[in-house]
Amino acid sequence: MKTLLTAGALLLASSQAFAGMVTETASFGTQGDLTNQPIGFGINETVTINAFNTALGSLTGVSINVYSQIDTAGKSTNTSGLNGASQFKFNLDSDWTVSSAVGNYTFNGAGNIFTETDTDHQINEVFDYGHLDIFKTGAFTSTDFSAFTSDVNFNFVINATSSFNNIANGGSALFTNQIDSSAWGKVEVTYTYDDVSTSVPETGSLAIFGLGLAGFALSRKAKKSA
Numbered sequence: 001m002k003t004l005l006t007a008g009a010l011l012l013a014s015s016q017a018f019a020g021m022v023t024e025t026a027s028f029g030t031q032g033d034l035t036n037q038p039i040g041f042g043i044n045e046t047v048t049i050n051a052f053n054t055a056l057g058s059l060t061g062v063s064i065n066v067y068s069q070i071d072t073a074g075k076s077t078n079t080s081g082l083n084g085a086s087q088f089k090f091n092l093d094s095d096w097t098v099s100s101a102v103g104n105y106t107f108n109g110a111g112n113i114f115t116e117t118d119t120d121h122q123i124n125e126v127f128d129y130g131h132l133d134i135f136k137t138g139a140f141t142s143t144d145f146s147a148f149t150s151d152v153n154f155n156f157v158i159n160a161t162s163s164f165n166n167i168a169n170g171g172s173a174l175f176t177n178q179i180d181s182s183a184w185g186k187v188e189v190t191y192t193y194d195d196v197s198t199s200v201p202e203t204g205s206l207a208i209f210g211l212g213l214a215g216f217a218l219s220r221k222a223k224k225s226a
Contacts, residue, residue, distance in 0.1 A: 018195045020057060024050045028156065029184035032133065034071050039181045042093075042159040049189045052148045057195030062142045065188040066098045066105050068156060069135045070113075074179035075128040076164045078121045084168035086121045086175065088129045090114040093159040096136070098185065100154045102147045107136035113160075121166075121175075148191070156185040 026047035029037030037043065052059050076086045089112060096107040113134060118127040142148070166175040 018057070019060075020193050020195055021190060022053075022056065022193075023188060023190045025186060025188045026154070027184070027186035029182065031069055031184040031186075032071060033184070034073055034131070034180040034182050037182050037184060039070070039158060039160050039162075039183055043156065043183050045156045045183075045185060046153050047156070047185065047187055049152045049154065049187055051150045051152070052145075052191045052193070054149065057193040059145045059148065059191060059193050061192040062102075062145060062148060063139065063190045063192075064103060064142060065137070065139045065190075066107075066154070066186070067135075067137045067188070068096065068098065068107050068158075068183065068185040069133060070096075070158065070160065070181065070183050071131065071133045072114075072162055072179065072181040073129075073131040074162070074164070074177065075126050076118075076121070076166060076178075077126050077176040078123055078166075078168075078174075079176055080168040080172060080174040081123060082168045082170050083123060084121050084166060084173060084175075085117070085119050086127045086167075087115065087117040087165045088127075088163070088179075089165070090132070090162045090181075091160065093161055094157070096158050096160075098138075098154055098156050098187070100152055102142040102144060102152055103140045105138040105140060107138065108134075148189075152189075154187045156183075158183050 026049050028045040028047055072090055074088065078084055091112050092108060092110045094110050098105050114132055116129045121127050160181065162179050162181050164177045166173050
């Protein structure tokens with residue numbers, strides 16, 4: 001009987017659940033682009049993550065990664081006829097966030113993100129602050145697996161102000177300003193799951209089990225012969 005029990009234990013140990021993983025993503029805008037998703041007076045964008053497919057098995061974990069980026073570029077040309085000064089500012093008027101029923105994340109608090117100043121903005125000079133990109137990323141987990149039996153919405157909010165402040169050393173301050181600002185965001189949700197229905201004994205374990213049965217049979221035969 002000892003031989004049979006050993007083989008049975010090996011067979012049981014081999015019947016483990018199959019661990020799987022699947023990732024769902026959703027995004028808005030184009031990363032690095034200056035005009036695809038203009039910020040304007042603010043952005044309030046919603047992306048949707050597909051529900052976990054329960055046909056795959058039993059959900060065991062949910063990890064959520066969130067990404068967002070603001071891109072801005074601009075220039076100011078002094079057409080005043082006199083030297084002056086120019087300053088560019090990019091401010092967040094409220095927190096830069098992503099929120100959902102399963103968790104929230106703040107990319108950046110409200111306030112000034114970027115400032116650049118040309119204190120000697122000469123006649124016809126172009127003050128170009130270049131292409132600024134601000135990339136943010138975050139992560140959180142959810143233990144409320146039931147929320148993922150249906151689609152989940154993630155809402156991105158960006159309220160920003162970008163502006164030039166121009167002055168001339170006398171007379172009228174005449175400047176030509178150009179600013180382009182755009183945003184991008186993405187959510188990446190990874191589901192891990194167990195699918196016990198696909199568990200099968202390994203070939204080696206079946207062979208051991210068979211040897212165990214054979215040994216048990218020989219043992220019984222030897223006892224009868226004795």
